[in-house]
Amino acid sequence: MATPNTLIFVDMPSDDPAAAGRFYAEVFGWQNDARPEGVYHRMVPGGQFPNPDGTDSAIGNLHLGIFDVANARPHPEPAGVEPRALSTDGRKPRIWILIGDDDTPERILSAAEERGATILWRDHYWSTFKGYNHAFRDPWGSEILLWGKAGADPAVPASFTRE
Template sequence: MPDTLIFVDIPADDPSAAARFYAEVFGWRNDPRPEGVYHRMVPGGQFPNPDGTDSAIGNLHIGIFKADNARPHPRPAGVAPRGLSQDGRKPRVWLLIGDDDTPERILGEAAARGATELWRDHYWSTFNGYNHAFMDPWGNEIILWGKAGAAPAIPDHFTRE
């Protein structure tokens, strides 16, 4: 069996506020471990089988860690760097838009809570998806992915590649 991805962690200078942001924008359960230091965000549900029923595989989680003392670490005080990265490329987090949700709602809720909309309405033919993106208040780039389907009707105003 290959090595398995189980978590992706994103930094914040205020993990409690970041956890509230993600709970309010996406409806995820906030699981502080402990409050203000590390928060596991639990989207819930299971990955679906091809027939739409739940598989035995749980959805991936996102962790939010305190940038000035990333845990776990062998040194109790952690190590540098202790600030949020503001310049240059960073990892991006891709989220599949649920069938009962819309990118407009997500982008609006995120912006209302301090996020910056980066772009919207883009079709990526390589993976047949509609994409939109925002930067959360802590500088993390979130890309929303919408399924385009077997014969996508790409709106004229969408950019394409």
Template structure:
């Protein structure tokens, strides 16, 4: 078995506020460990089988850590840098849009809470998906992914690649 991805962490100068943002935008459960230092965001549910039923595999979690003292670390006071990234490319987090949700609702909820929309309405044929993106108030880039299906009909106003 190869090495397994178990978590992706987002940096924030205020992990509590960042956790509330994701709780409100995506409906994820906020699990502070401890409050204000590190928050585990729990999407809940299971990955789906091809027939739409729940598999035995739980959805992945996202962590939110305090940029001022990223834990865990061997040094109790942490080390520099102590601020969120502000320049250049950063890792992107891809979120699959639930069949009961819409990119319009998600982008609206995110921008109402201080996110900046990057783009919307793009079709990526390589992976057969519709995508949209925003940067959260802490500089983390989120790409929304919508399944296009076996015979996609890409709306005329979508960009394509």
């Protein structure tokens, strides 16, 4: 049987990967693995994907990379190539983060905002996937959407927007 193509990593741009690495370590509690410092930072969430019964599976959580827009590595050209600036116009990829059972969207949004993020929205229910979501833009322009499990028959607070 053939092995499927598998998503293994997502990279986000930054003009200061060291600061972005600290931001995500402080906001989400992830390990900031500089490879090397200021050039490329691998954010390691830790833990394993859960089995249906809640025990750890053999599959580790995906990692997130932060690369320097001035010289995005890896690349065959040692000095990198253009563009060398953050994209500021239009839509960009959005990164979805599942809120851990021991955390809250309020704490995450507060920690992000204290570190320079812009809150995009709070308290929204998406019925198609039965989840609560909230979003912020990090100081480098990446959009982070927080996902909270709502369950099969959620009691959506009246104050939440819905779709």
